[in-house]
Amino acid sequence: MIVPLGHVFLLAGIIFAMGLVCLVAHRNLIMTLIGVEVMMNAAAIAFIAAALRWQMMEGQAFVLFILAVSAAEISLGLALVVSVYRRTGSVDPDRYDILKW
Amino acid sequence: MTLYAVIFYVLAIVILVSTLLAITRRQPVHAVLYLIVAFLGTAALFFLLGAPLLAAFVVIVYAGAIMVLFLFVIMMFQRSPRELMLLSEWGPATLLGVVFLAVAAAMVFKDPGSGIVLQGAVAQPHDFGRFLFDRYWLAVEIVSILLLVALVAIIQLSKTRGAGGAAEQRGIISNGVKEGRQ
Numbered sequence: 518m519i520v521p522l523g524h525v526f527l528l529a530g531i532i533f534a535m536g537l538v539c540l541v542a543h544r545n546l547i548m549t550l551i552g553v554e555v556m557m558n559a560a561a562i563a564f565i566a567a568a569l570r571w572q573m574m575e576g577q578a579f580v581l582f583i584l585a586v587s588a589a590e591i592s593l594g595l596a597l598v599v600s601v602y603r604r605t606g607s608v609d610p611d612r613y614d615i616l617k618w
Numbered sequence: 619m620t621l622y623a624v625i626f627y628v629l630a631i632v633i634l635v636s637t638l639l640a641i642t643r644r645q646p647v648h649a650v651l652y653l654i655v656a657f658l659g660t661a662a663l664f665f666l667l668g669a670p671l672l673a674a675f676v677v678i679v680y681a682g683a684i685m686v687l688f689l690f691v692i693m694m695f696q697r698s699p700r701e702l703m704l705l706s707e708w709g710p711a712t713l714l715g716v717v718f719l720a721v722a723a724a725m726v727f728k729d730p731g732s733g734i735v736l737q738g739a740v741a742q743p744h745d746f747g748r749f750l751f752d753r754y755w756l757a758v759e760i761v762s763i764l765l766l767v768a769l770v771a772i773i774q775l776s777k778t779r780g781a782g783g784a785a786e787q788r789g790i791i792s793n794g795v796k797e798g799r800q
Contacts, residue, residue, distance in 0.1 A: 519626055519666070519667070521733050521734065522736055523733060524630075525667075527726060528634070530719055534718050534719040535637050535715065537711075538711045538712055538714070539641035542707050545646060547649075551649055554684070555637055555653070555656075558660055562660065566736070569736050574745075577746060578750050578753075581672065581750065584680070587684070589765050591687065592768055593771055598691065599775075600776070602695060
């Protein structure tokens with residue numbers, strides 16, 4: 518007997534909303550990636566709670582794939598940030614105005 | 619309220635506070651350090667909810683590998699850019715988050731199944747691994763290919779600059795940006 522399912526889902530929802538705010542509000546690509554990471558974390562918590570609710574291991578298997586996808590996405594995203602920083606000298610997305618004329 | 623419930627709420631508070639501190643920092647280094655606390659709390663939550671193997675993976679992959687990667691990348695930047703916390707940016711974002719949260723909470727608590735109390739159960743690592751490679755071996759292989767593709771892409775991205783990539787050789791992009799900055 519742990520807690521009602523809704524409380525775990527609410528926790529995941531709050532974390533997801535905080536990640537969303539971080540993703541939208543910051544003007545720094547590193548903080549944007551951190552927001553994506555927080556959102557992935559919230560999704561993993563919801564999957565684990567669902568796996569425990571229905572006593573099926575599929576949810577946990579999905580969390581394993583979320584972990585792998587998140588690792589690939591973050592490493593590729595950081596490589597892109599470094600590459601674009603070398604080209605422009607800034608991590609502020611507003612400064613990427615090469616195509617503007 | 620059982621002991622497990624108390625542990626759950628304490629962990630939830632730790633995760634929420636450290637995530638909130640992480641997303642409001644102006645220095646990315648501080649945000650990453652707070653995020654490590656949040657991920658360790660998440661790992662403990664996974665352990666509580668009956669997934670010990672995934673708890674170990676979260677500690678190793680998230681709190682260990684990915685956060686160290688973040689720290690290394692932040693160290694590669696010469697100076698950390700100072701951000702202004704403008705209300706014109708944070709106001710709409712917070713409003714969006716609150717609206718999303720209200721809708722999500724209404725959906726969760728409207729469902730009668732949300733009041734069902736979770737029964738404790740543990741997926742032993744042995745059983746979980748057997749289940750995974752029994753039924754989802756193809757997905758595991760696909761994920762390994764995904765990681766390989768990411769590896770190749772990262773090597774290609776970091777190689778372009780050092781070997782003098784096409785855009786760099788033509789001098790279009792870098793020169794244009796330098797002139798634009800001056």
